[in-house]
Structures are given as structure tokens and as C-alpha cells.
Amino acid sequence: xxxxxxxxxxxxxxxxxxxxxEPEDTQRAAVGAMAIPETPFERMLGTPxxxxxxxxxxxxxxxxxxxxxxxxxxxxVTSFVEELFARTPWLGAVGLVLAVLAGSALLVLIVREAIxxxxxxxxxxxxxxxxxxIESDDRNRGRALLADMLSLTRQIPQLARARTQxxxxxxxxxxxxxxxxxxxxxxxxxxxxxxxxxxxxxSKRVSVVTAISPRATVDVVFVLINALSLxxxxxxxxxxxxxxxxxxxxxRQVVSHLAVTGGVAVTDSVLQQVIGHGLAARLSARLxxxxxxxxxxxxxxxxxxxxxRPLPFYDQPRPAxxxxxGTLLRSSENEAEPDPAGRPKPPGGR
Amino acid sequence: MTPIVSQIIEQARLAARALAEFGGHxxxxxxxxxxxxxxxAGKTVFITALVHGLTRGGRFPVFDALASGRIAGARLSPQxxxxxxxxxxxxxxxxxxxxxxxxxxxxxxxELRVVIDYQSLSGAMRTLTVDIVDYPGEWLLDLPxxxxxxxxxxxxxxxxxRDAARRTLAAPFHAHLESFDPLAPADENAAIESARLFTxxxxxxxxxxxxxxxxxxxxxxxxxxxxxxxxxxFAPLDLxxxxxxxxxxxxxxxxxxxxxxxxxxxxxFFHEHFARLxxxxxxxxxxxxxxxxxxALRDLQAALIGILGCFRIGRSGWLGALFKPSADKILFAAxxxxxxxxxxxxxxxxxxxxxTAHAIARAGDAGAEIDVIALAAVRATREAFVHxxxxxxxxxxxxAAPGERASGRQxxxxxxxxxxxxxxxxxxxxxxxxxxxxxxxxxxxxVRNDGFHSIRFRPPALEQTADGIPALPHIRLDRAxxxxxxxxxx
Numbered sequence: 001x002x003x004x005x006x007x008x009x010x011x012x013x014x015x016x017x018x019x020x021x022e023p024e025d026t027q028r029a030a031v032g033a034m035a036i037p038e039t040p041f042e043r044m045l046g047t048p049x050x051x052x053x054x055x056x057x058x059x060x061x062x063x064x065x066x067x068x069x070x071x072x073x074x075x076x077v078t079s080f081v082e083e084l085f086a087r088t089p090w091l092g093a094v095g096l097v098l099a100v101l102a103g104s105a106l107l108v109l110i111v112r113e114a115i116x117x118x119x120x121x122x123x124x125x126x127x128x129x130x131x132x133x134i135e136s137d138d139r140n141r142g143r144a145l146l147a148d149m150l151s152l153t154r155q156i157p158q159l160a161r162a163r164t165q166x167x168x169x170x171x172x173x174x175x176x177x178x179x180x181x182x183x184x185x186x187x188x189x190x191x192x193x194x195x196x197x198x199x200x201x202x203s204k205r206v207s208v209v210t211a212i213s214p215r216a217t218v219d220v221v222f223v224l225i226n227a228l229s230l231x232x233x234x235x236x237x238x239x240x241x242x243x244x245x246x247x248x249x250x251x252r253q254v255v256s257h258l259a260v261t262g263g264v265a266v267t268d269s270v271l272q273q274v275i276g277h278g279l280a281a282r283l284s285a286r287l288x289x290x291x292x293x294x295x296x297x298x299x300x301x302x303x304x305x306x307x308x309r310p311l312p313f314y315d316q317p318r319p320a321x322x323x324x325x326g327t328l329l330r331s332s333e334n335e336a337e338p339d340p341a342g343r344p345k346p347p348g349g350r
Numbered sequence: 351m352t353p354i355v356s357q358i359i360e361q362a363r364l365a366a367r368a369l370a371e372f373g374g375h376x377x378x379x380x381x382x383x384x385x386x387x388x389x390x391a392g393k394t395v396f397i398t399a400l401v402h403g404l405t406r407g408g409r410f411p412v413f414d415a416l417a418s419g420r421i422a423g424a425r426l427s428p429q430x431x432x433x434x435x436x437x438x439x440x441x442x443x444x445x446x447x448x449x450x451x452x453x454x455x456x457x458x459x460x461e462l463r464v465v466i467d468y469q470s471l472s473g474a475m476r477t478l479t480v481d482i483v484d485y486p487g488e489w490l491l492d493l494p495x496x497x498x499x500x501x502x503x504x505x506x507x508x509x510x511x512r513d514a515a516r517r518t519l520a521a522p523f524h525a526h527l528e529s530f531d532p533l534a535p536a537d538e539n540a541a542i543e544s545a546r547l548f549t550x551x552x553x554x555x556x557x558x559x560x561x562x563x564x565x566x567x568x569x570x571x572x573x574x575x576x577x578x579x580x581x582x583x584f585a586p587l588d589l590x591x592x593x594x595x596x597x598x599x600x601x602x603x604x605x606x607x608x609x610x611x612x613x614x615x616x617x618x619f620f621h622e623h624f625a626r627l628x629x630x631x632x633x634x635x636x637x638x639x640x641x642x643x644x645x646a647l648r649d650l651q652a653a654l655i656g657i658l659g660c661f662r663i664g665r666s667g668w669l670g671a672l673f674k675p676s677a678d679k680i681l682f683a684a685x686x687x688x689x690x691x692x693x694x695x696x697x698x699x700x701x702x703x704x705x706t707a708h709a710i711a712r713a714g715d716a717g718a719e720i721d722v723i724a725l726a727a728v729r730a731t732r733e734a735f736v737h738x739x740x741x742x743x744x745x746x747x748x749x750a751a752p753g754e755r756a757s758g759r760q761x762x763x764x765x766x767x768x769x770x771x772x773x774x775x776x777x778x779x780x781x782x783x784x785x786x787x788x789x790x791x792x793x794x795x796x797v798r799n800d801g802f803h804s805i806r807f808r809p810p811a812l813e814q815t816a817d818g819i820p821a822l823p824h825i826r827l828d829r830a831x832x833x834x835x836x837x838x839x840x
Contacts, residue, residue, distance in 0.1 A: 006743065008772035008803040009736075010756050013747060017737045018768055139692070169411045173692045173825045175723075178412045185418065315414075 077102075116243030120250070123240045126152065126310040130183075133176040134314055142176030149183045152310055153239050162186040181315045188309065189316050191237055195309075196319050198237065199301030202230040203324065207294030211286045223293055227251065230301050235308040254303045298324045360617070364625055380479040381835055382626060384661075384677060387633030388653065389487030389556075389572075392685040392727060394453045396633060397482050398442040399727035399822055400831065401426070401464055408821035410828035415468055415839035417828075422467040422475075429461045430481065431622075437462035437484050446728060446809045446822070450749075457572060459485040459623070468839050478838055483623045488556075488568035492616045493624070494656035495566055500608040503566075504586035511551060511586075515645060519554040523547040523585075532587040533596055536603040541583055545570075548585040569615055581611045624661060629834045630677040632658065632709075633725075636684040636702050637804045640774070651705045658709035679719045681833050682706050687724035687825050688731045689804040690771060691744035695724040697774040704778040721833050726825035730807040734768050743770040748807035756805055763808060772802040 011018060077099050085092030126148060133142050150166060153159050166186050174182065206226050210219050231254060232247045242250060299321055306313075387393045403410060404424040410416045429436060437460040442453045464480045495503060508527075511520040526547050530540065549570045556571060569582055576582050584607040587600065595601035634654065639647045662676035684702040687695055703710065703722045713720050731748035745768045750756075752763030761767070812820055 005773040005775060005801060006770070007801075008756070009738070009743060009745075009770045010759070010805075011736055011745065011768040011770075013766045013768055015736065015768065018745075018747075019735045019737065139696075165411075172409075172411065173695070174412060175826070175829065178829055182411055182417075185414065 113243040113245045116241060116246040117249065120235070120240055120242045120246045120308075122148075122152070123238070123308060123310045127312050130180050130311045130314070133180050134312075136176065138176045139174075139179075140176075142174075142179035143170065146170060146179050146183055149187060149310060153187050155241070156191070156239055158190060159187055162190070180311065184311045184314055184316055188238075188311055191309075192305075192316060192319065195234055195237055195301075195305050196324065198230060198233050199298055199305070199319070200324050202226055202233075202301060203294040203297040206297045207290035209290075210293040211290035219289075219293065223297065227254075227297060227300055230297065231304045231308075234301065234304045238305075238308045238310060240308045240310075250304060250307060253307055254300055257303045257307075258300060295321070356613070360621065364621065367626070378477065378479055379838065380481060380628075381838055382481045382628045383834060384624060384627035384630040385482060385484065385633065386490065386624075386630060386657070386661075387487055387685070388490060388635070388650070388657075389455060390638060391487055391633040391635045393487060393633055394442060394456055394484055395446070396631075396685070396725075396727040396827075397437065397462065397484055398439060398446065398453070399824060399827060400482075401439055401462065402443055402822055403824070403827060403831075404464055404466065406821060408824070408827075410831060412826075412828040413831045414836055416831075420469045420471075420839070422469065424464055424466045427463045427465045427479070429463045431461055434459055434461045434483075436460060437482070447812055450809045450811065452751075452809065456484055456486045458574060459483065459489075459619075466839070471840050478835070480835065485619075485623070486568070486572040486574075488572040489619060490657055491566040491568040491653065493620055493660040495612055495616055496620065496660060500605040501589055503608065504589055504604075507566075507586040508588065516551075516555060520551045523551045527588060530587065530600070532589055532601040532604075533599050535598055536600045541585070541600065541603065544585040545583045567611060567616075569611070576615065580607055581614055584608050584611065620660065627661070627677045629679050629681075630661065631681045631683060631830060631834060632706070633683050633685045634702055634705070635686060636698060636705070637686050637689055637771075640701075640802050641804055647705070654706055655708050658706070658712075676716075677718065679834060680709075680713050680721075681830055682710070682720070682722045683725040683830060684723070685725055685727070686804075686806075688726035688729040688748075689746065689769075689807070690724075690774070691733055691746055692825075693744050694774050697776055698724045700776070701774065701778050719833075723826050723829060725827065725830055727827050728809055729823040729825050730810050736768060736770065745770040748810075751806040751808050754805045756803060761805075767805075769805050771804040774802060 081092060081095045081099055084095040126145065129141065129145050132138075133145060146166065147170070150163055153163065163186075166183065169182065206223055209222050209226075213219050213222065228247060228251055231250050232242070235242050235247065235250060240246070302319060302321060302324075305319065385393050385397055387396075402408065404416075404421075405426065407416065407421075415421050426439065435458055439462060445451050445453050460483070462482050462484070464482070466478045466480065468476055468478065470476050498506075510516065511523065517524075523544075526544055530544060552570050567582075569576060573582055584604045587604055589601065595605060632654070634650070636647075636650075639650045682702055684698045687698060690698060699722050702724075706722070710720050710722075731746040734745050734747045736743045736745050747766060747768045750761035750763065750765060750767050750769075752761060754761045756767075756769070810823055812822070
């Protein structure tokens with residue numbers, strides 16, 4: 001045997017070298033733990049990867065353009081303030097103060113947006129780490145993930161009790177996979193129920209408004225605004241707290257996911273959608289359109305959940321369109337609709 | 351011819367019983383939990399901790415049904431078999447909590463029924479009944495005898511006793527064997543003497559911690575109420591091959607008694623308690639074997655392979671479940687994991703995985719779900735870190751059990767010590783391979799002395815609160831429960 005095995009040793013408890021709480025890093029070095037190759041999480045998540053952009057010419061263009069506009073704005077403001085000074089000194093002073101205020105507010109806004117984006121990225125990386133831990137069952141990384149989850153959800157008041165409980169379990173010997181499950185059950189499950197409610201109410205709104213709206217343009221605008229606010233609400237719910245840019249980014253991701261998965265998702269619930277749509281359409285064409293829009297919003301919301309939830313769906317049931325569609329059909333048609341598929345209803349689903 | 355007939359009869363009986371119970375189980379869902387483990391593997395402690403945790407609402411974060419509050423309560427209930435003693439749960443809890451002693455080794459079979467009241471995920475109130483059986487681990491060694499004839503067993507037992515490691519222990523028995531003609535007319539006194547010497551040899555094997563004494567028949571070591579009966583008065587013989595025993599010879603008598611032992615003692619035990627398991631946990635004291643050296647480890651592995659081969663494992667359809675019940679989830683647990691720092695648990699699991707690879711592969715083929723964990727049903731230690739020269743040592747702190755020795759010190763059961771038991775080898779294959787060279791050299795002693803040495807600890811001190819006993823600390827008992835019965839509580 002080539003490996004170096006350390007010999008047994010015995011120490012008395014009052015030995016000064018003895019530390020009861022061991023530092024994580026030394027501990028990890030001590031095991032000689034095997035390195036577990038990182039598995040790309042996109043593959044395990046079940047959500048399809050976004051199409052890879054090879055050249056970021058578009059990004060370059062927009063960055064350069066906005067830089068240019070900012071520069072122009074700056075020059076214009078500077079010259080405007082100089083002009084004011086030339087006219088009357090006190091007017092110039094007021095202008096300067098206003099310009100400085102505007103500039104610093106812009107700076108704060110930019111920083112806030114950047115933090116929001118970073119938080120969104122953190123959520124994504126947490127999900128990736130959780131997926132890797134589920135695969136490898138690594139205890140130390142599970143503990144680190146749990147700590148990060150606790151700090152991410154510190155702002156969510158309804159999880160106070162769950163957080164306290166998890167804090168209590170941090171010292172226990174629990175394996176990585178179980179830690180992820182634990183975190184999901186304690187921290188995510190209550191939020192999942194609320195997320196379902198958010199999605200259902202948003203899609204109800206959309207289907208009702210579509211059914212009664214006088215003009216198609218009103219529909220489109222309403223659907224768009226509603227979708228954005230739904231995504232924002234979901235992101236806030238799961239603790240991602242993205243800024244405006246973050247919401248827009250999420251929206252773009254959701255829409256591009258929708259483009260990729262649209263076909264797949266249609267096949268898994270096509271029957272029930274046809275039935276739902278058919279029934280509704282028979283009652284009224286308007287109502288049918290409302291249904292379609294509502295279902296679209298619901299699917300959009302589900303995709304958004306996948307993107308903003310810091311943990312992948314591992315042990316908890318992933319909300320499916322069929323869960324929500326039942327509620328939706330019943331509520332908008334006001335008639336008894338058979339339960340779509342024999343799925344167990346999520347506790348907070350209706 | 352007869353074995354086939356008797357087997358068919360047995361199968362028919364089992365099927366009839368399973369059918370009869372099926373109706374009852376529709377009304378009262380029942381899980382028969384098979385706690386399998388050789389002696390000193392920790393069966394009694396496991397059952398006690400499990401029942402204690404369930405009835406007292408232990409700290410089981412990973413056990414979903416309990417942690418999410420769906421279990422309304424669990425209670426002990428009268429067991430189904432009137433002829434089997436009750437598992438003395440209260441006494442064992444007292445021993446662990448009050449006297450801080452581990453329960454002494456089990457001498458008798460006993461049984462316990464726990465009824466869990468829970469609310470299913472869909473909201474209905476349900477009950478789940480869990481039947482657990484405790485028994486002396488020695489008896490488990492007999493299971494491989496079910497498929498062996500007297501001649502087969504005799505040859506194997508003799509070959510085993512002539513191993514280099516056991517030869518000295520078996521010397522008196524061998525001497526007696528020399529003077530014994532299997533073809534001569536039967537002599538009761540000689541048979542008694544032979545059985546006595548053989549039993550003495552088995553006892554010596556077991557007391558010698560090096561080899562862990564994994565030699566059947568197990569009732570010789572733990573006779574229960576059968577001590578002195580003819581079914582326990584036989585011994586292996588040096589038999590000529592390719593011959594039939596002459597009538598009234600010693601050989602014929604021994605064979606008849608062996609058959610009686612198999613059919614009257616072993617088969618009922620197996621069929622009563624193991625043939626109809628739903629879930630199985632196999633407890634293995636890997637650390638004890640590691641302490642004793644590679645030879646003990648290989649012995650343990652061989653014994654496990656033999657025993658696990660007897661169980662019915664695998665997923666079956668509803669018709670199969672009706673007539674041929676089998677365990678569809680098997681958990682292999684390396685017990686006493688609290689004698690190691692948790693950073694060493696992965697290696698412990700790797701060793702166990704390797705040792706039971708055969709059984710795992712078989713269970714996997716049969717469609718059963720498998721998991722391997724390091725477990726401590728009652729955690730007697732806490733963890734610490736010693737900053738020694740040459741890096742730190744992940745150690746454990748606990749009250750060493752009286753009589754334990756380490757580095758020339760003997761403990762009185764009152765001193766707390768911090769122990770680093772040594773690194774577990776990561777190269778499991780070479781540890782277990784039947785290395786002929788390693789066998790000849792006295793590696794056993796070398797490994798025992800400086801490779802790895804774990805120490806037993808006394809049960810942990812608990813503060814008694816006003817509302818009863820607080821939950822016992824544990825390592826991964828909740829994970830074991832989740833795996834074993836979690837899906838039945840959905």
C-alpha cells in the first residue's frame with residue numbers, strides 16, 4: 001500500500017491542542033477527500049440549456065451605443081451647466097447641484113442593478129451546486145450550500161422558523177444529498193406553494209382580461225405587463241430580488257426557454273389543453289382566446305420558477321401545468337371540469 | 351428427493367400464509383422490517399433507538415414524515431406472535447439512558463410491534479404497523495446450512511478448523527476426531543463428547559477476537575432452550591467420499607441429527623422471521639473486524655455472502671407480492687460509526703460497499719433498491735480536532751468503555767478521552783483480496799497494533815428534562831428510517 005495512513009493516537013480531554021469545533025478547511029484537507037468532477041448542472045436540471053451565443057456582437061453593439069449616449073449626455077449636461085454659469089452664477093450653482101444629484105442617483109441605480117444581476121447569478125450557481133451535490137453526495141459542499149441558502153433567505157420573513165431549525169441541524173452529521181433535501185423541504189416548500197398561487201392568479205387575470213378586452217393591442221400590452229410583474233414577483237419570492245435589468249434578463253431567458261421547450265411542453269399536456277380549449281371555444285371564441293393566453297402565462301410562470309428557484313426540484317414535486325390548468329379551467333369557465341390527470345394536488349395549489 | 355418435496359411443501363405453506371395475511375394488510379398496512387446482523391453488530395441498540403425515536407419523536411431531520419409533522423404519534427402494540435417473547439424495549443432504554451451501559455448480548459428471540467399514526471400526503475389519517483424481530487446474531491450463521499447436506503457441511507467445517515489460524519484452537523477436537531470411526535456403530539457418549547469438544551472449539555473461535563468466530567452452527571454458541579437436546583449433539587466427521595452411511599453407524603446418527611437440526615431448528619427460524627420480509631437492514635460491525643485484522647474482515651465478508659444469499663430479495667409484481675414476498679429495499683449499514691470522525695465515514699462506507707458487493711449486485715439485478723451508509727443508532731461521542739504536529743487529527747471525544755485498552759492504558763469507564771483511531775485504508779481491494787502472501791506473514795498482528803484501532807465508548811450522558819427523556823443522539827438513523835419506511839408513510 002502506497003498511501004500514508006496516520007497511526008491511531010489518544011489524547012486526554014484537557015490537552016491544549018484539542019479543539020472541539022473544527023475548522024472546515026483543515027478538516028477537508030485532512031480527509032484527503034477525493035475530488036469530484038463538477039457535472040455541468042444544465043444537463044441534470046432538466047431545463048434545456050439556452051442556445052449558446054458564439055459571438056457577442058450584439059452585446060458589444062449595445063454596450064458601445066449606451067456608452068456613447070452616456071458620454072453625449074454627460075457632455076451636454078456639462079455644457080448646459082457652463083451655459084447656466086455664464087448666464088447667472090446662482091443659476092449655475094443650482095444646475096451643478098442638480099447635475100451632481102442626478103449623477104449620483106444614476107450611480108446608485110447602476111450599483112443596485114449590478115447587485116441585482118449578481119444575486120440572480122448567485123441563485124443560478126446555487127442551483128448548479130445543489131445539482132452537483134445531489135450527484136456526488138458530498139458532505140462538506142452540502143454544508144457550504146446550506147450556509148449560503150440560509151444567508152440568501154435571510155430576508156424572507158416567513159422562513160424564520162425553518163431557518164432556526166436548519167441552523168440547529170448544521171452541526172449534525174448529515175450527508176450532502178440529505179442536506180439538499182432538507183434545505184429544499186424547509187426553505188423551498190413553503191415558497192413553492194406561494195409561487196403556485198402567484199402563477200395561478202396571474203394567469204386567471206390574463207384570461208379574464210383577454211376575454212373581455214375590446215382590442216387585441218390591449219391584450220398584448222396587458223399580457224406583457226402581467227408577465228413581467230409575475231416574473232418579478234416570483235424572483236422576489238425566492239429571494240433573488242433582481243433589479244429592473246434583472247427582471248428583463250429573466251424575461252428574455254424565460255421567453256427563449258419557452259421557444260425551446262414550447263414544443264415539448266405542448267405534447268405532455270396537449271390533450272388536456274385541446275379539451276380545455278375546445279370546451280371553452282365552444283362557449284365563446286373570446287373565452288377560448290382567454291384560455292390560451294392564460295395557459296401561456298401559466299407556462300411562463302412555471303419556467304420562471306425554474307429559473308429563480310435557488311434549488312432544483314429534487315424531492316418536492318415540481319409544479320406542472322396540469323396542476324394549474326385545472327384551477328384555471330374551473331375558475332374561468334365556472335363549470336365542473338374533470339380533474340386533469342390523476343396528479344396529487346399540491347397543498348397550496350387551490 | 352425428500353428435500354425437493356419438503357421444499358415444495360414449505361413454499362406452499364409460505365404462499366398460503368402470505369395469502370392469508372394479504373387481506374389483513376389491506377386493512378392495516380404492515381411493514382416487516384428485517385434487522386439482520388451478526389452478533390455484536392448492534393441489532394438491539396438499533397431497534398431500541400429506532401423505537402425510542404419513533405415513539406418519543408426523536409430528532410430526525412431527514413425522516414420526512416416525522417420532520418414535516420405528518421406523524422401524529424407512534425405507540426407500542428401487542429405483537430402478533432403469542433409464542434415469542436416481547437422485545438424488552440423499556441429495559442434496554444433504561445440501560446442506555448440511566449446506567450449508560452450497552453445492552454448485553456441477546457440470548458433469545460424477541461419481537462416488537464410499533465404502530466405509527468400518520469397523515470398521508472393527500473390528507474387521510476392512516477396507520478402503519480412495523481414489526482421488528484430481535485434475535486441472537488449467532489443464529490444467523492445457520493442460514494447457509496439450509497441448502498447443505500451433512501456431508502458438505504462436515505467437509506467444510508473440518509477444512510475450516512484446519513486453517514492455520516484455527517488449528518491450535520481446534521486441537522482437542524481434532525485429537526478426539528482421530529479416535530473416532532464414522533463407520534462404527536453409533537455410541538451416544540462418544541457423540542456427546544465430540545459435540546462438546548466441537549462446541550468448545552466454536553466458543554474459542556468466538557472468544558478469540560481475531561477471527562470473530564463466524565462458524566456455524568450458531569445454536570451451539572447460543573443454544574437458547576435447546577441446550578443438550580439431540581438436535582444439538584452432533585459434530586463434523588472425517589468421512590470417506592462416495593459412500594453411503596451404513597445403518598446404525600455414527601455417521602448415520604450424526605447425519606440424522608444434523609438433518610433434524612436443520613429442519614427443526616433452522617428452517618422454522620428462517621421461515622418464521624426472514625422469509626417474509628418487506629424491508630431489510632443489514633448491520634455490519636466493520637470497525638470491529640478492522641480492529642481484528644484483514645483475516646477477520648475476510649471471514650466477515652464470507653459469512654455475509656453466505657447469509658445474504660438466503661434472503662429473498664427483489665421487486666415483484668402484485669401477484670408475486672401475494673405468493674412470494676420479498677424485500678424490495680435493502681440498507682447496508684456499517685454500525686458504530688460514532689467511533690470515527692465523520693470525515694472517515696466515506697471510507698467506511700466504501701469498505702462495506704466492497705464487502706457486500708456480491709449481495710449488492712444480486713439485489714440490484716433483482717430490482718431491489720439499495721443504499722450503503724455509516725450508521726450510529728446511538729451516538730456516544732462528539733467530534734474534535736487535535737492540532738498535532740504534522741497537521742491536525744480529526745478525533746472523537748467520549749467516555750471510554752471500561753476494559754478498553756489503547757496505547758498501554760486500560761480505561762476504567764470514567765475517563766473522557768479524545769481518540770484518533772487511525773486512518774481507514776482507502777485501498778479496499780487489497781485489504782479484502784485473499785492475499786496468500788499476506789496470509790502467511792503475521793500481518794494480522796501488525797495491522798492490529800498500528801494501523802487502525804477503534805475504542806468502544808459508553809452511551810452518551812443525557813440531561814433528563816421534566817417531560818421525559820430527550821431524544822438519543824444518532825448518526826444517520828433518520829436517513830436509514832427514511833430509506834426503509836419513508837415511502838410507506840407518503
